[in-house]
Amino acid sequence: MDLTRIDVAAPSRPYPVLLGEDLASRLKVHLDEIRFPDRRILVSSPRVWRLHGARVSSGFEALALIVVPDGERSKHLRTVSRIYDGLIAAGADRGSGVVAVGGGVVGDMAGFAAATYLRGMEVAHVPTTLLAQVDSAIGGKTGVNLREGKNLVGAFHQPSAVLMDPSFLRTLDRREFRAGLYEVLKYAIACSAPLFDRLDGDFDSIARRLAPALLPVIEECCRIKARIVTEDERDQGVRRVLNFGHTAGHAFEAVTRYRRFRHGEAVAYGMLVAAELGHRRRRFDTGARDAFARLLWRFGGLPPIRDLRTSELMEVITRDKKIVDGRLHFVLP
Ligand code: GLY
Numbered sequence: 001m002d003l004t005r006i007d008v009a010a011p012s013r014p015y016p017v018l019l020g021e022d023l024a025s026r027l028k029v030h031l032d033e034i035r036f037p038d039r040r041i042l043v044s045s046p047r048v049w050r051l052h053g054a055r056v057s058s059g060f061e062a063l064a065l066i067v068v069p070d071g072e073r074s075k076h077l078r079t080v081s082r083i084y085d086g087l088i089a090a091g092a093d094r095g096s097g098v099v100a101v102g103g104g105v106v107g108d109m110a111g112f113a114a115a116t117y118l119r120g121m122e123v124a125h126v127p128t129t130l131l132a133q134v135d136s137a138i139g140g141k142t143g144v145n146l147r148e149g150k151n152l153v154g155a156f157h158q159p160s161a162v163l164m165d166p167s168f169l170r171t172l173d174r175r176e177f178r179a180g181l182y183e184v185l186k187y188a189i190a191c192s193a194p195l196f197d198r199l200d201g202d203f204d205s206i207a208r209r210l211a212p213a214l215l216p217v218i219e220e221c222c223r224i225k226a227r228i229v230t231e232d233e234r235d236q237g238v239r240r241v242l243n244f245g246h247t248a249g250h251a252f253e254a255v256t257r258y259r260r261f262r263h264g265e266a267v268a269y270g271m272l273v274a275a276e277l278g279h280r281r282r283r284f285d286t287g288a289r290d291a292f293a294r295l296l297w298r299f300g301g302l303p304p305i306r307d308l309r310t311s312e313l314m315e316v317i318t319r320d321k322k323i324v325d326g327r328l329h330f331v332l333p
Contacts, residue, residue, distance in 0.1 A: 006222050008138060009230040013158040017138055017222050021211075023165040024052060027099070027126065028060045034161050036124055037097035039063050041090050043083060043110035044101040045070035048128050051171050056101055056126070064090035070105045072258035075145050077153065083113040097122040097160065103129035103176075104136035104263060108154070111142030115157030124161045128168040130180025131264050134187070134221035135242075137162045139229040145258060149319050150250040156234055164222075166215060177209065178299050179264030182245075185299075186267060187221045189275075189292055189333050190244040191228075195220055200295055207299075244331040245271030251316040252305065260303050268302055271333075278332035292333070 003020040018030055031040070042065045044053070049067055057065075066086030068079050090096075100110035100123060107125050114123035127137035143154015169177065188196035198217065199206065205213035225242070232239040249270025253261055261269075275292055278284035284292075320328060 004219055006219070006226050008158075008162075008226040010140065010158045010233045012140075012156070012233060013160070015159055015161050017162040017164065017226060019164045019166070019215075019219060019222065021165065021167055023163055024126065024168065025055045025058055027056060027163060030161065030163055031097075031099070031124060036099075036160055037095050037122055039092070039096040040099050041066060041087060041092055041096060042099050042101060043068065043086075043106060043113070045103070045106050048102045048106070052101070052128065052168060062099070063092065063096065066090075068106065068109065070103055072105060072145065072253060072261075072263060075105045075109060075258070077144055080109050080113050080144055083110060084117055087113065087117050092117065092121065094118050094121055097124060099124050099126060101126040101128060102132070103127065104132045107132055107137050108142050108151075109144060111140070111157055111159065112144060112154055115142050115155040120157070122160045123157065124163060125159045126163045126165070129172060130169055130177055130218070131183050132180075133164050133166075133169075133218055134180060135183045135225065137164075138222060138225045139239075140233070145254075147257075149254050149316060150258075152319075158233070164218070166211065166218060169209060169214070174300075176262060179262035181206070181299055182264035182268040182271070182296070184217060184221055185292075185296060186242070186244050186271060187224050189271065190241045190331070191224050192220065195224075196292075196295070200291075203295075203298060240329065241331055244333065245269075245274055247317060247320055247328070247330050248273040248313070250320065251313045252308070254316045255308055255312045265302050268296055268299075269305060272296065274331060275333055277330065281332065284333045288333070 006017040040062045042062045098110050098114040100107045111123050114121050125137040127133045140156045140158035142157050143151045146152040202213040228239050245267040249267040252266040252269050275289050279289045
């Protein structure tokens with residue numbers, strides 16, 4: 001089996017991202033290889049576990065399995081509390097390790113629990129959605145939403161490894177897969193013109209999840225993310241380009257109480273806002289803006305926004321984490 005290894009040389013903890021078909025059934029081997037703690041606690045969601053639990057747990061000995069709901073609406077402190085309860089019941093200690101098997105929400109919550117339980121234990125991510133594979137599982141951002149805003153509570157806590165199996169993506173529903181593609185488009189606009197051309201040129205095959213078209217795209221996003229996190233682990237500089245689309249995007253999520261959008265969909269709207277701002281400031285020419293919007297709309301429809309109030313969106317935006325010294329930092333293309 002082909003295994004691709006991408007190294008993230010984060011100053012606080014260097015770690016590998018491994019990408020390989022059917023890697024899910026060999027987690028133990030890979031975790032043993034990196035000397036991940038033997039006392040392992042799995043954290044997953046009901047849906048992911050129903051679909052993939054048998055494969056993941058074959059030959060894998062875990063102290064416990066903690067199943068928590070996923071979806072943005074569940075990404076709050078009460079759910080993290082359930083993970084703490086499970087860790088206590090399992091007798092987890094600082095020498096134990098959390099293995100998070102799921103999408104971005106499970107990864108963010110399990111990562112946050114690992115960052116804070118007993119002041120920190122190791123975590124390995126096994127991302128099962130496109131969005132988590134190309135973005136959220138790499139880079140150590142963990143946390144939860146508050147009613148007032150997205151990811152307002154959290155910690156940087158780098159994983160010990162990220163283990164990716166693209167076969168997980170076959171069971172994603174179309175909307176979830178598409179939501180991940182918007183984050184891929186983010187990388188294309190913010191970091192890589194060749195990736196944009198590849199997305200545009202191979203669009204049909206990528207949308208059909210054909211491995212020869214999709215895998216290089218996932219790999220390229222992981223390489224970009226690894227490079228950026230290596231350079232700027234804590235969002236002080238270049239990493240902020242990865243917040244492209246997220247300022248307005250997070251506001252769209254918060255004002256709809258995390259019920260209307262998948263994260264990637266809100267980011268898609270956020271990118272359209274940022275593209276328009278960039279265009280008005282003459283930093284994004286008309287041709288580029290239109291090519292970007294054309295590709296974005298090719299992905300399919302987005303949930304409606306006509307009923308949302310600008311004043312409410314602006315109120316949330318002014319509480320954004322990206323405010324530094326009272327000034328909102330907006331990433332423009
Ligand atoms: N999702 C953006 C970042 O990890 O920095």
